Amino acid sequence: MRHHERDVDATGATTPSAAQLAASPQGHQRNAVDALLRADDITAGYLPGINILEGCNFYADDGEIVGIIGPNGAGKSTLLKTLFGLIPVRHGSVTLRDQDITSAPAHVLVTKGVGYVPQTQNVFASLTIEENLEMGIYLKPRKFNERMAFVSEVFPLLAERRKVKAGALSGGERQMVAMGRALMMEPSVLLLDEPSAGLSPMFQDQVFIQIKKVNATGVTVILVEQNARRCLQICDRGYVLDQGRNAYTDTGQNLRHDPAVIELYLGTLAGRSEKQ
Ligand SMILES: Nc1ncnc2c1ncn2[C@@H]1O[C@H](COP(=O)(O)OP(=O)(O)O)[C@@H](O)[C@H]1O
Ligand SMILES: [Mg+2]
Secondary structure (H helix, E strand, O other): OOOOOOOEOOOOOEOOOHHHHHHOHHHHHHHOOOOOEEEEEEEEOOOOOOOOEEEEEEEEOOOOEEEEEOOOOOOHHHHHHHHOOOOOEEEEEEEEOOEEOOOOOHHHHHHOOEEEEOOOOOOOOOOEHHHHHHHHOOOOHHHHHHHHHHHHHHOHHHHHOOOOEHHHOOHHHHHHHHHHHHHOOOOOEEEEEOOOOOOOHHHHHHHHHHHHHHHHOOOEEEEEOOOHHHHHHHOOEEEEEEOOEEEEEEEHHHHHOOHHHHHHHHOOOOOOOOOO
16 A cells, blocks of 8 residues: 555656655655654554554644544554654654654643643543533643633633533534643644544534634644545645555645545545535
8 A cells, every 4th residue: 555556657667646755754854844843753653563653754834734644553543642742752753843852741742832632531521511621721720711711712612511511512512622621721733633533424514613713723733534535625734644654745635636545545436526
């Protein structure tokens, strides 16, 4: 899958596409210069001797929504966990602005402006919405009111239902609580792991609208999604992660129309079912 042959010349050699060149180490180095958050040549994994990420490059510029798609088990969640210091980096580096944060622990990253919403178990079901949001800012409790006001503006429903237990909410509402909680610490960049997973199409749409709204407040968003097409529609740039490295990167728009990406990751009907 990694070496998709799209342009074969007379000698049988393949010509990499623009999206493949941009994903190459050289392309990455060229484009990641002013990044807010970047990962360079990352190798990481869970079990000794088994690397899940291998030579993975990634960056997000200030203000972007950057999508990460790819098949199940490609390492998308692992990449987010690695950026957030939950998995030790075996090789390579993670940089926030110009600061080396490789393997910095999560609680340090939170104070540096990195927020993370895991895919599952991202709210405390037995606590109210308000208590969940308090948990989000336990490191700076005095800022609670100010941040609560901000989060209420982005997600009015959370303020309206602040006394309701998170366990009583719908899946879509729980995602809102999880994002709201991460926003309490005033992150400059938010890592979201499959926020639309398990939601009905209507709630999925709402989640994507909310992500746009959060991004519009100036928060850079890194979005891992199983809903690849929708993800590429809302992201400024996207990556296709395959076998532990980013195989393609381009604007969301270009990736959606990239024949190799369509064939390998979006299904052959993808191009036909869309107007743009
Ligand atoms: N806690 C873990 N321990 C061991 N292996 C894991 C663990 N979590 C994930 N993996 C393995 O890492 C690979 C990538 O998983 P993951 O990053 O969750 O993929 P994705 O999010 O793209 O579906 C898979 O082969 C998975 O089995
Ligand atoms: Mg995952």
